Amino acid sequence: MSASDHSSSRRSFLARTAAVMAVPSIAALAGGILAEPAAAETTLPDYAPVPPSALGPTLNEQGYYVGRVERNLYWVTDGTYQAAFLTTHDGVVLFDAPPTIGHNLQRAIDQIAAANGVSNKVTHLVYSHHHADHLGASSLFGRNVVRIGHAETRRLLLRDNDPARPAPDVTFKDDYMLRVGGQRIKLAWHGTNHSPDNIYIHLPDHDTLMLVDVALPGWVPIYNLNLSEDIPGFMAAPATALSYPWKHYIAGHLGRLGNRKDVILHQQYVTDIAESARTALATVDPTPYFAKYGANAWAAVKTYLDAVTDYAAAPVVAKYTGVLAAADVFTASSTLVILESIRLDLGFGSQIHP
Ligand SMILES: [Zn+2]
Numbered sequence: 001m002s003a004s005d006h007s008s009s010r011r012s013f014l015a016r017t018a019a020v021m022a023v024p025s026i027a028a029l030a031g032g033i034l035a036e037p038a039a040a041e042t043t044l045p046d047y048a049p050v051p052p053s054a055l056g057p058t059l060n061e062q063g064y065y066v067g068r069v070e071r072n073l074y075w076v077t078d079g080t081y082q083a084a085f086l087t088t089h090d091g092v093v094l095f096d097a098p099p100t101i102g103h104n105l106q107r108a109i110d111q112i113a114a115a116n117g118v119s120n121k122v123t124h125l126v127y128s129h130h131h132a133d134h135l136g137a138s139s140l141f142g143r144n145v146v147r148i149g150h151a152e153t154r155r156l157l158l159r160d161n162d163p164a165r166p167a168p169d170v171t172f173k174d175d176y177m178l179r180v181g182g183q184r185i186k187l188a189w190h191g192t193n194h195s196p197d198n199i200y201i202h203l204p205d206h207d208t209l210m211l212v213d214v215a216l217p218g219w220v221p222i223y224n225l226n227l228s229e230d231i232p233g234f235m236a237a238p239a240t241a242l243s244y245p246w247k248h249y250i251a252g253h254l255g256r257l258g259n260r261k262d263v264i265l266h267q268q269y270v271t272d273i274a275e276s277a278r279t280a281l282a283t284v285d286p287t288p289y290f291a292k293y294g295a296n297a298w299a300a301v302k303t304y305l306d307a308v309t310d311y312a313a314a315p316v317v318a319k320y321t322g323v324l325a326a327a328d329v330f331t332a333s334s335t336l337v338i339l340e341s342i343r344l345d346l347g348f349g350s351q352i353h354p
Pocket residue numbers: 129131134194195213
């Protein structure tokens with residue numbers, strides 16, 4: 001292979017990676033590392049293969065897939081992020097606008113609207129929560145779209161003042177029934193979980209629940225249980241999700257739709273981590289860490305809690321490798337926040353000085 005072949009194949013590899021993994025900003029940040037792929041490949045760790053059950057449909061040439069969820073409800077993915085939309089007599093209701101899907105959102109809507117002879121005009125945009133990775137393409141839909149979200153979503157977006165994410169015009173605190181073109185969309189807030197403003201989007205006439213950044217079908221959560229702000233709230237969310245009647249689950253992440261089994265499996269995974277963390281906290285002896293590091297309290301705390309985390313994570317990684325993708329990648333990270341929540345939220349192991 002000539003140098004120019006190599007560089008063009010590397011360029012196309014990077015372009016494909018950016019499209020498939022939807023991490024162009026991370027790729028750009030890591031430009032210095034990516035310039036030396038051969039060196040990195042020799043030092044990067046190996047992980048267990050992704051189970052086929054975690055993967056979704058193939059993306060088209062533009063880097064997206066759009067499919068029907070049920071009747072006039074559709075979902076769009078770039079392989080990592082997901083949005084959804086409902087076509088109605090009065091226009092399209094869009095649910096989230098991830099920037100990685102970006103202009104492919106309208107392309108997907110155009111494709112479905114043309115095939116069904118319905119309007120392709122987005123009139124309403126429902127926000128699942130305020131995070132930029134799910135809303136950063138909101139401004140593409142202009143000023144005249146009605147944006148609906150939780151009151152806390154509005155407060156946080158006004159605070160963060162990002163022109164890509166206009167604050168919602170229509171807000172609610174507990175629940176809200178959105179009706180567009182004869183369709184019913186039930187929005188509800190059941191307390192903090194992944195974020196303080198994350199809502200449950202229920203489409204009762206489409207047997208669908210959209211709950212973003214909680215259970216990720218086929219995959220374990222990323223860092224720290226999906227970077228969640230309220231660990232007990234996050235751990236309670238699957239039961240709330242399962243209390244609704246639905247068949248299809250739109251998780252906001254990765255390449256396929258979910259179902260009830262996916263949410264139950266996620267719930268079991270988190271429960272297993274919590275049980276293992278309690279065992280580890282009761283088993284790993286802190287004495288040698290504090291003996292070795294003496295006055296360096298943080299060194300003792302870190303090495304002790306890292307040891308508890310490893311002890312707790314190991315059986316969970318073994319159980320879920322081949323069942324949930326990336327169990328060997330992120331279980332330790334999520335285990336640390338769960339064991340910290342068990343200590344700090346629940347008070348497990350807390351002792352009053354005599
Ligand atoms: Zn989020």
